[in-house]
Amino acid sequence: MPPDGSTKIFLLLLPFVLFTLRICHGGKILIVPLEGSHWVYMDIMVKALHSRGHSVDVVRTNKSWYIKDDSPHYKTITVPVTEAFNHDFINPILKKIIDIERGESSAMSFASLQVEMFTAMFNMHRIMCKMATIMFQDKDLMNSLKERKYDMVLTDPAWGAGIMLAHALKLPLVYNVRWITSGEGHLAIAPSPLSYIPMTGSGLSDKMSFIQRVKNLIFYVIWQAQDGFLIGPQYQAVCDEFFGPEVRYSDLLQGADLWLMRADFVFEFPRPTMPNVVYMGGFQCKPSEPLSGDLEEFVQSSGEHGVIIMSLGTFVSELPADMANEIAAAFAKLPQKVIWRHKGDRPATLGNNTLLVDWMPQNDLLGHPKIKLFVAHGGTNGIQEAIYHGVPVVGLPVFFDQYDNLLRLKERGGAKILTLATVDKGNNFLEAIEEVLTEPSYRMNMQRLSRLHRDQPVKPMDTALFWIEFVMRHKGAAHLRTESYRLPWYSYHSLDVVLSFLATVAVITFLPLVFFRYARLEKCIKRQTNKK
Numbered sequence: 395m396p397p398d399g400s401t402k403i404f405l406l407l408l409p410f411v412l413f414t415l416r417i418c419h420g421g422k423i424l425i426v427p428l429e430g431s432h433w434v435y436m437d438i439m440v441k442a443l444h445s446r447g448h449s450v451d452v453v454r455t456n457k458s459w460y461i462k463d464d465s466p467h468y469k470t471i472t473v474p475v476t477e478a479f480n481h482d483f484i485n486p487i488l489k490k491i492i493d494i495e496r497g498e499s500s501a502m503s504f505a506s507l508q509v510e511m512f513t514a515m516f517n518m519h520r521i522m523c524k525m526a527t528i529m530f531q532d533k534d535l536m537n538s539l540k541e542r543k544y545d546m547v548l549t550d551p552a553w554g555a556g557i558m559l560a561h562a563l564k565l566p567l568v569y570n571v572r573w574i575t576s577g578e579g580h581l582a583i584a585p586s587p588l589s590y591i592p593m594t595g596s597g598l599s600d601k602m603s604f605i606q607r608v609k610n611l612i613f614y615v616i617w618q619a620q621d622g623f624l625i626g627p628q629y630q631a632v633c634d635e636f637f638g639p640e641v642r643y644s645d646l647l648q649g650a651d652l653w654l655m656r657a658d659f660v661f662e663f664p665r666p667t668m669p670n671v672v673y674m675g676g677f678q679c680k681p682s683e684p685l686s687g688d689l690e691e692f693v694q695s696s697g698e699h700g701v702i703i704m705s706l707g708t709f710v711s712e713l714p715a716d717m718a719n720e721i722a723a724a725f726a727k728l729p730q731k732v733i734w735r736h737k738g739d740r741p742a743t744l745g746n747n748t749l750l751v752d753w754m755p756q757n758d759l760l761g762h763p764k765i766k767l768f769v770a771h772g773g774t775n776g777i778q779e780a781i782y783h784g785v786p787v788v789g790l791p792v793f794f795d796q797y798d799n800l801l802r803l804k805e806r807g808g809a810k811i812l813t814l815a816t817v818d819k820g821n822n823f824l825e826a827i828e829e830v831l832t833e834p835s836y837r838m839n840m841q842r843l844s845r846l847h848r849d850q851p852v853k854p855m856d857t858a859l860f861w862i863e864f865v866m867r868h869k870g871a872a873h874l875r876t877e878s879y880r881l882p883w884y885s886y887h888s889l890d891v892v893l894s895f896l897a898t899v900a901v902i903t904f905l906p907l908v909f910f911r912y913a914r915l916e917k918c919i920k921r922q923t924n925k926k
């Protein structure tokens with residue numbers, strides 16, 4: 395039966411009806427992001443949420459580093475602070491870490507590196523707690539946030555302010571997560587046997603010898619100690635002040651409705667997980683777009699040799715001059731063209747094949763057929779983009795999780811790792827680059843990872859958007875959350891059950907024995923008395 399007039403009109407109007415319905419049902423989302431690269435990628439999600447008709451407010455500080463005040467995609471809520479996490483904070487730490495790594499004694503350098511990282515972590519969370527305190531003390535701000543009637547809070551839980559804000563506003567909580575305040579995200583909610591789950595910073599893979607498992611345990615203890623003494627108490631103090639001591643910060647952290655995990659099992663070693671963990675590794679990746687005229691011309695000028703790109707991410711703005719010189723000299727010896735994101739002084743040894751840039755369209759370059767190699771620091775996002783586009787990596791990790799990320803690629807034959815301590819010694823840098831360029835297995839392995847990563851029923855970003863909207867539709871996702879985190883450790887491991895069971899068995903076994911002994915004794919005594 396052909397559709398009659400009114401049906402036709404209805405069908406014509408249907409897309410508009412659906413579109414307006416979607417706008418009407420657009421949610422209100424409060425985002426508490428992290429700075430630096432974490433924001434760069436959160437911003438991609440903000441744009442996607444905005445384009446689906448949701449309204450987004452972003453909490454930032456008045457000293458914000460990357461989060462701009464004016465954007466067509468979101469409104470900002472600016473918290474006035476005297477100290478913030480920005481380049482003033484990170485640059486001195488970076489300098490010290492590079493100095494320590496390039497120092498001589500390795501045992502000493504490990505210890506001082508740990509001390510340096512502990513101090514940095516402590517201060518980072520102190521700044522965050524200060525920011526949260528300023529917000530909670532500002533009654534007007536908190537009231538206006540309550541009146542906005544948000545549907546949910548989306549936060550990066552590597553800092554805890556968003557977690558506490560969600561509790562204060564009694565809103566469902568969704569994470570854009572890989573790190574939490576106490577380490578890798580899974581460790582907080584999913585069973586994580588130390589026998590095959592390597593701790594961050596240990597430099598171990600999922601195949602460990604006995605000695606390596608000892609090392610893994612030591613790293614676990616270090617992470618626990620850092621959380622127990624340096625980080626947890628700071629957040630707990632804020633909870634105590636504003637919510638009362640019965641509210642445990644660790645419960646708030648573990649009690650989030652949904653964990654959108656920035657990893658997938660092409661990248662991460664397989665491990666146990668939970669129903670409310672949704673994997674969206676590579677959510678920011680998309681097919682490359684054409685390069686700008688100048689850049690395309692430079693890339694094409696490389697001819698058959700192709701192009702190498704180098705970027706050490708948003709945190710590392712400058713390398714020491716002598717190291718930059720060595721790297722520039724190595725690049726100058728190559729027939730390839732090089733695009734290098736470098737902010738310091740122009741290295742004296744820079745070859746005419748190398749283009750220095752402040753910023754590069756990394757995704758578009760990685761997807762360009764002329765790109766042969768990516769020299770990267772090993773941040774999660776850059777690694778995911780390299781996997782998506784199948785480009786082999788020479789890694790130069792600086793801090794945080796960067797070595798461990800690169801290790802996952804190296805284990806799968808897609809990367810070679812250098813260290814800050816040795817990158818400028820001998821021909822290390824040049825040799826690493828030449829090896830990865832000439833040995834075809836690196837490229838083949840990365841291409842295989844790329845095929846695996848892309849072979850998913852739904853794109854990671856669409857998965858993430860679905861689940862964010864799911865949480866808004868159902869006002870949370872408590873039914874997916876296990877109750878494990880509410881248990882004390884002895885109940886979690888069923889130690890109390892085992893002990894009471896053993897006690898019962900013991901009583902049942904020994905009671906008759908004792909009874910018979912006693913009875914026999916009685917009899918003896920009776921007999922003795924009778925004899926008398």
Ligand SMILES: *[C@@H]1O[C@H](CO)[C@@H](O)[C@H](O)[C@H]1NC(C)=O
Binds near residue numbers: 475
């Ligand atoms: C941010 O706010 C603080 C506290 O009110 C103030 O001291 C500081 O000057 C402000 N900074 C900027 C960059 O506006």
Ligand SMILES: *[C@@H]1O[C@H](CO)[C@@H](O)[C@H](O)[C@H]1NC(C)=O
Binds near residue numbers: 746747
């Ligand atoms: C770049 O330098 C090399 C050797 O230093 C030289 O042979 C070549 O002509 C130079 N190319 C350009 C475009 O200046």
